[in-house]
Amino acid sequence: MATSNRSPGSITSNRVSSLTKLMAWLIIAISMTYVVYSLNLLLNSRSCLPVHSSNSVKSSIMASDSSNSSQIRKNNHPPEKAPENHKTTSLSHIMFGIAASASLWEQRKEYIKLWWRPSEMRGVVWLDRTVKIKRGEGLPTVKISGNTSGFAYKNRQGHRSAIRISRIVSETLRLDGIEGVHWFVMGDDDTVFVVDNLVRILSKYDHNQFYYIGSLSESHLQNIYFSYGMAYGGGGFAISYPLAKALSKMQDRCIQRYPGLYGSDDRMQACMAELGVPLTKEPGFHQYDVYGNLFGLLAAHPVTPLVSLHHLDVVEPIFPNVTRVEALRRLHGPMKADSAGLMQQSICYDRTREWSFSVSWGYAVQIFRGVFSPRELEMPSRTFLNWYRRADYTAYAFNTRPVSRHPCQKPFVFYFDSLRYTTTHDTQAITVTRYSRHRVPAPECRWRMVSPAKIEWIEVRKKPDPLLWNKSPRRNCCRVMTEKEVGAKGVSIEVGECRDGEISEL
Numbered sequence: 001m002a003t004s005n006r007s008p009g010s011i012t013s014n015r016v017s018s019l020t021k022l023m024a025w026l027i028i029a030i031s032m033t034y035v036v037y038s039l040n041l042l043l044n045s046r047s048c049l050p051v052h053s054s055n056s057v058k059s060s061i062m063a064s065d066s067s068n069s070s071q072i073r074k075n076n077h078p079p080e081k082a083p084e085n086h087k088t089t090s091l092s093h094i095m096f097g098i099a100a101s102a103s104l105w106e107q108r109k110e111y112i113k114l115w116w117r118p119s120e121m122r123g124v125v126w127l128d129r130t131v132k133i134k135r136g137e138g139l140p141t142v143k144i145s146g147n148t149s150g151f152a153y154k155n156r157q158g159h160r161s162a163i164r165i166s167r168i169v170s171e172t173l174r175l176d177g178i179e180g181v182h183w184f185v186m187g188d189d190d191t192v193f194v195v196d197n198l199v200r201i202l203s204k205y206d207h208n209q210f211y212y213i214g215s216l217s218e219s220h221l222q223n224i225y226f227s228y229g230m231a232y233g234g235g236g237f238a239i240s241y242p243l244a245k246a247l248s249k250m251q252d253r254c255i256q257r258y259p260g261l262y263g264s265d266d267r268m269q270a271c272m273a274e275l276g277v278p279l280t281k282e283p284g285f286h287q288y289d290v291y292g293n294l295f296g297l298l299a300a301h302p303v304t305p306l307v308s309l310h311h312l313d314v315v316e317p318i319f320p321n322v323t324r325v326e327a328l329r330r331l332h333g334p335m336k337a338d339s340a341g342l343m344q345q346s347i348c349y350d351r352t353r354e355w356s357f358s359v360s361w362g363y364a365v366q367i368f369r370g371v372f373s374p375r376e377l378e379m380p381s382r383t384f385l386n387w388y389r390r391a392d393y394t395a396y397a398f399n400t401r402p403v404s405r406h407p408c409q410k411p412f413v414f415y416f417d418s419l420r421y422t423t424t425h426d427t428q429a430i431t432v433t434r435y436s437r438h439r440v441p442a443p444e445c446r447w448r449m450v451s452p453a454k455i456e457w458i459e460v461r462k463k464p465d466p467l468l469w470n471k472s473p474r475r476n477c478c479r480v481m482t483e484k485e486v487g488a489k490g491v492s493i494e495v496g497e498c499r500d501g502e503i504s505e506l
């Protein structure tokens with residue numbers, strides 16, 4: 001209103017002055033929040049250090065494990081049939097570039113040995129300086145990265161090895177003998193890949209186009225601090241051949257433009273942004289920016305193939321009471337038998353005993369008293385701490401649920417221990433994975449219902465399904481056999497594609 005009138009004018013000016021006061025207070029409040037937040041970031045910036053660039057992780061020295069995998073091999077009779085869906089990409093089309101450092105090599109190489117298949121894979125471990133190489137260790141070729149002392153690095157928290165690591169894709173591309181490569185896949189020396197699932201994921205994409213594929217951090221703050229559009233390096237990421245080619249032509253210039261960035265993966269993302277290529281998110285790559293126990297995450301894996309695990313020195317061993325490497329090696333049996341199904345969750349109920357079951361195939365089975373709905377069980381329980389070592393439910397870029405506190409709702413956990421095969425009437429091989437009870441004291445529960453405490457083992461029957469991911473994503477279904485069929489100390493469960501009309505309900 002353009003009416004100029006004295007008295008309303010003074011009211012207006014009164015209003016203006018109170019508005020000014022209000023604005024001033026608001027500004028002060030906002031700046032305070034900002035200061036507190038920045039302080040918080042600064043104080044926590046030490047814990048930002050290990051972000052991806054594994055070389056800066058002060059890792060606990062992992063017990064090195066000299067036993068060989070013969071025990072596991074015993075279990076694996078028929079190897080998984082070669083998946084028929086890989087029309088475009090197979091393992092030999094992937095060139096791996098592994099970021100490693102000489103100082104941690106002796107421990108970290110044990111992680112690489114867990115997944116590397118010398119006769120089937122191509123790749124190079126890039127180090128900062130020479131290390132002693134033993135013959136016949138079955139590791140990838142080791143090379144020393146080019147001299148990067150000419151590049152500026154101005155981040156106070158990080159380490160300039162980030163520049164060297166960022167250039168791995170370009171350096172690998174310039175090597176001889178990369179004919180027929182469709183994809184360059186980067187990982188850290190503490191990344192463990194489930195390579196058959198990596199192939200499954202990459203096969204979905206046309207390697208003749210520009211693709212930058214990977215996943216985010218679990219930590220919301222890390223994603224804010226770095227980017228929600230960045231492939232975290234430790235979880236591993238893939239770059240298609242033509243994109244790698246385009247990158248190599250501009251990367252050195254690009255890196256010079258971002259001396260203040262922290263790591264190698266944010267430098268990579270900066271160059272991807274210059275190329276205009278967004279991140280294609282595949283949630284099976286796992287950076288695992290968490291501390292403590294991964295159980296909650298591994299027991300409720302998203303409905304997508306498990307591609308990688310990272311920060312294995314930071315988290316507890318994934319199976320109790322064994323070393324980290326031994327624990328991971330235990331996954332070999334299920335991985336070989338049915339990699340597509342590894343860690344895939346299924347949820348079912350025992351009607352007579354009123355128990356809920358959550359199966360993470362090849363890893364663990366949980367029994368809960370009473371009914372937990374699928375929408376609860378498919379959320380990871382917070383058995384882990386955030387990247388700032390706190391229990392904080394707002395910390396994650398996805399939904400989580402609290403660990404149940406009620407003594408009757410504490411799950412009975414059964415960890416995978418062995419795998420065998422059996423055949424059906426139509427002589428098809430079926431995997432039988434056995435899970436044994438994690439013996440921890442169960443709190444006293446006063447509910448008048450059957451206690452799962454007497455159950456000692458669980459057996460899960462599942463037909464290998466290498467073509468699982470050619471179909472639209474859907475959780476498998478599971479069915480609990482009746483007590484009569486297996487006796488009182490065990491439970492037998494069948495896992496497989498849901499039948500017509502079958503859903504997870506009591």
Ligand SMILES: *[C@@H]1O[C@H](CO)[C@@H](O)[C@H](O)[C@H]1NC(C)=O
Pocket residue numbers: 066067068070
């Ligand atoms: C590895 O396996 C072979 C035969 O399977 C055995 O002779 C050897 O002792 C094993 N090595 C270790 C370190 O367990």
Ligand SMILES: *[C@@H]1O[C@H](CO)[C@@H](O)[C@H](O)[C@H]1NC(C)=O
Pocket residue numbers: 147148149150
């Ligand atoms: C790296 O290059 C710089 C000059 O750009 C040189 O001074 C330095 O000695 C080189 N380092 C190595 C290890 O070759």
Ligand SMILES: *[C@@H]1O[C@H](CO)[C@@H](O)[C@H](O)[C@H]1NC(C)=O
Pocket residue numbers: 321439
């Ligand atoms: C852990 O392993 C050790 C040796 O392998 C064994 O003596 C001990 O009983 C195990 N503890 C549990 C809780 O299984």
